[in-house]
Amino acid sequence: MTVKTRIPPSPTGRFHIGTARTALFNYLFARQNGGKVVFRSEDTDRARSKKEFEDEIIEGLHWLGIDWDEFSRQSERGARYREALETAIAGGHAYVSREPAKDDPSREVEVVRLKNPGREVVFEDLVRGPINTHTGDLADFVIARSLDDALYHFAVVVDDFDAGITHVIRGEDHISNTARQILIQEAIGAPRPAYAHLPLILDAKRAKLSKRNGTAVSVGDYRDEGILPEGLVNYLALLGWNPGDEREYFALPELVEAFSLEGVQKSGAAWDREKLLSVNQHWMRALSDEDFVRRGGLSAPDEARLAQAVPLLKERARTFGEARQMLEGELSCLFAAPTPARETLLAKEPKEGPGLAKTALESLQKAINGLPEGVSPEAAKEAVMPLADAEEAKQKGGRGAVLWPLRYALSGQERSPDPFTLISILGPKESEIRIKNALAILAG
């Protein structure tokens, strides 16, 4: 029997990360077992379902690298549900009931209810073992608003039956729904698939993940802030699952290889943004410099300089949003000459050695002057460090007395890459101009 799983989002909201993780696990399980995946849009709630949400979910799934073999939409299967409903009624397992409408008791409607045998239902959960439920308190629950308007539980069971779903992998919040779906299966003569219920994703306060209290919950938000799909998939996989060894970084094909339901956790997992960022940074660093710029949507006034900035961004940014910010902020000095402030230039000047910044910059200017274009940071360091280590500097303020004004003259930023890297990227010519400029400011 070939494995067949399903990805059944309801297009009543944006693409939620919980939906993404459930989809991922269904995808991984199916692919690992050489099985198939069905995408099913659960849009039976006409009032709340929207095409734009469905589009966003599909697009987001593709962005994550998750694909499927079959596609269906519940809103297009009304005739089939009606047929199944009629079969259940004919078999004496369901009946039409005339009763006051729930929202408006003055109106009378005909709903379809399942004739509930009220038995104890036991099913084997692949993650948790046997689970039993008393179905008596469910009473004769409603399975359709009318013959032409099947409700979620009924539609799901018919769909899984028709599609030949073998494994239902879904969130823990469905555990108590399982018994009623099994009752429906029995009413329409459908086989029972295997079930696996995943732990829920909780927020930092261990409550159900929601937009309130600050956590971003839609995949699109993470995409927008510059999280890589590789990073999100990797992190999502680790939430509630582990490979059984100490590996942490997995690309999607590696996950397909390593995944198993035995490694799925039973208890809820708290969303940890810091860990997500850390995992994402790993995948950002794994990109080639060209891909880093392209996939990060990075731009800067000078493309050559941007290329040189990539290694710096790789060590600093954990998202592409951060990278973009850095190009505007602490790395902006790579693209435009700064205007250093006089008092900051003098910040590390010892009291007993006034004028040190000036003399240091003057001798640095000469030292840099002799360097070739394209000088490496190491070579720049070799040229500059002797000055910083010079006896006078050591006594009056140490290397900082020389290196601080240099770095600040070049960057105009209190935080920036080290001066050697800056000289290497800017080149000796531009470095010299910036030093001259700083000297002018000191003099002025």
Added chain:
RNA sequence: GGCCCCAUCGUCUAACGGCUAGGACAGCGCCCUUUCACGGCGUAAAUCGGGGUUCGAUUCCCCGUGGGGUCACCA
């Protein structure tokens, strides 16, 4: 509240009766660097409580406590 599920460092987790309870992220410290970041090294930090079973329990059983889910003519 009824029913159901769950319980190891702050967080994600490993140890499927038996070494000093391991790793990662975050934290802290030191080194590198007189900026920031990276990196290196190190450190602190957990088996919810009480009973059993056993030579021995993180691990098995029971009770308690705590957390979560679910009880729609939503999905």
